[in-house]
Amino acid sequence: MNSTARRRSYGVKGAPYAFLLPATVLFALFFALPVGYALWLSFRKVKVSGLGLGSGARTEVWAGLENYTDALSDSELLDGALRVLGYGCVVVPVMLGLALLFALMLDSEKVRLTPFTRLAIFLPYAVPGVVAALLWGFLYLPDVSPFHFVLDRLGLPRPDLLDGGPLYLALSNIAVWGGTGFNMIVIYTSLRAIPAEVYEAARLDGATPLQIALRIKIPMVAPSLVLTFFFSIIATLQVYNEPTTLKPLTNSVSTTWSPLMKVYRDAFGDGDIHGAAAQAVIIACVTLLLSFGFLRAANRRQKQEAAR
């Protein structure tokens, strides 16, 4: 009797670990291990001797920080980062601004056909990024685009959207088109969670719908805005699909347009898996720093406001 009780208590104690085991094993196998391997690769390099032909001409040696210093002094990587920064400065504010606007509009009482509109705005998110970029690519190409055809018929100038400054707008447009719906749903869901009494009180105090939106709704969905901003930063830093899909259509997108494209090119185009691993590690660190830095800053502000 005594011994069964003891055994049961041990069993209960062990249960959390047993439940954790599958996740831990999967995490170790499919996350920690590959990350560790990438780290290991990033500290090594291939050394060729002589002409490099025949067996034994290639050996893998320890490189120390060489790949990292190479990556950090590589102007292409920095240029790519700057391009992505410019792209992010367009995408993130426009996308989140539109998402917030749509969410507020759907939440207001005067809107009809809400379920349909909500679905229509959300639908582009279900289109895979590559497909979206292909669709838009066709619309951007002057010779096949219906827009250009109409502009031409009207005698209006036909801007080349795949060159220079407009290229950033063209790329941003694809991301905004695809991403607004998702962010809108996140914000809309938290708007629906605001208790009705709050609005009632505001109305009794004589607040107009606009005032309610600006003074009540937006501050109350601030956590969702922080969350969507956080996701958007990560997505922006990892932009790859859209420029890669548009690349064959124009001379303006190079193989190193975004940092991730450069990683791909170095690993699979130029065959330098070690340099690519080092760059990937750097990009991951920058992404972590930026996104968590933002989260901390946002949390601190909220705490300060709560304290006030």
Added chain:
Amino acid sequence: MPYTTRRRLVTSAVALALGTTALAACGTESGDGETASGPVSLTYWTWTPGMDKVVDLWNKGPGKKDRITVTVKKQASGDTLVTKILTAHKAGKAPDLVQAEYQALPTLVSNDALADISETVAGAKDRFADGVWQQTTLGTDAVYAVPQDIGPMMFYYREDLFEKYGLSVPTTWDEFAETARELKKAAPGKDLTTFSANDSGLFAGLAQQAGARWWTTSGDRWKVAINDAATRKVAKFWGGLVEEGAIDNQPMYTPSWNKALNTGKQIAWVSAVWAPGTLTTAAPDTRGKWAMAPLPQWSAGENRTGSWGGSSTAVTTDSEHREAAAKFATWLNTDRAALSALAKESGIYPAATNAQTSGAFLKPPAYFSNQADFYSKAAGIAGTTAPSAWGPNVNVAYTSFKDAFGAAAKNKSDFGAALDTMQADTVADMKKQGFEVAE
């Protein structure tokens, strides 16, 4: 307490067992431990369409007799496959046979992925033009592949529109430039052709025609001459045409490009023997209106062309049956039945010289039904292919070309500077890897 410990032990033992099975599975070789005389089964990675039907001929005929069975695994083409082969080779599990473009052979050899099959295939040497065979030896005594198809370059033009605008077919590059300007005068909205920076093979072929030899060896050192006089001449020529607006600067293989060819906005294309296939899909409405001529020359009376594309069949160092694999590679690319099946099922242009005028090539391609002597002309042009010189990092030079020349074409800026970038990137990469490079 004892219970938990034991359970923990059991779980770790299970995990360990699972781990070992997984490892054991990784370690098992797909190749079988049979002796050379027993039945052999080989795997073949290729992107050629219809190859399975050609291989069936082997499996039912000579392969059955020798008890060598080949299985085709269809792959993505070109550089993607090179990456895949190298990755598989790193794990020691590359297939027995692979298809490889000529310019990829040095990369594969320098990674020790390809076996020297000179003993088995030496007899096949006479079946190919010297310039083609030389690409599979890399200038050594070894032979790393058997040539399969080639892509001698040619000039394609809209016969009807040339007549309409009173243009004559250019025989030199100077005449080519004149033709481009004349067309601009006659029809400002049209272009003779475009300079496209998205396929490095085209530029490499043009440089090859001009006499460039990008990678050569002397002793234990590589010499890289991408910005040599011949290539510089080619770069300046095309850069000049783009700068003055005589030709277009937009990339090939885009919906715009298809439309330009299909509607006669672009009326010529510098391409290779495989162009009819591309034109069939890109410009279906202009079927029968095109004609093919030799590539323009750098000086009158010369007769040379470059090559764009083409591939070979190679045996990997991971193969346990290299001799059997080499035997199949030789059959595939020299046997009469195999070659005519390759022409029929896969539409390739064979590297074996006697196959270029065989039964399958008596009639012109359907798209060029108006040019009855298409293939006899093509065989003549193929015989004038200039030798090429590939190095161990063609991939790096090619990506550098796309970026540097893409930007130069877009900005209509100095192509010579773009060429210097290409040279610098290529040499820097070789030095970084540790190759001995002569300055």
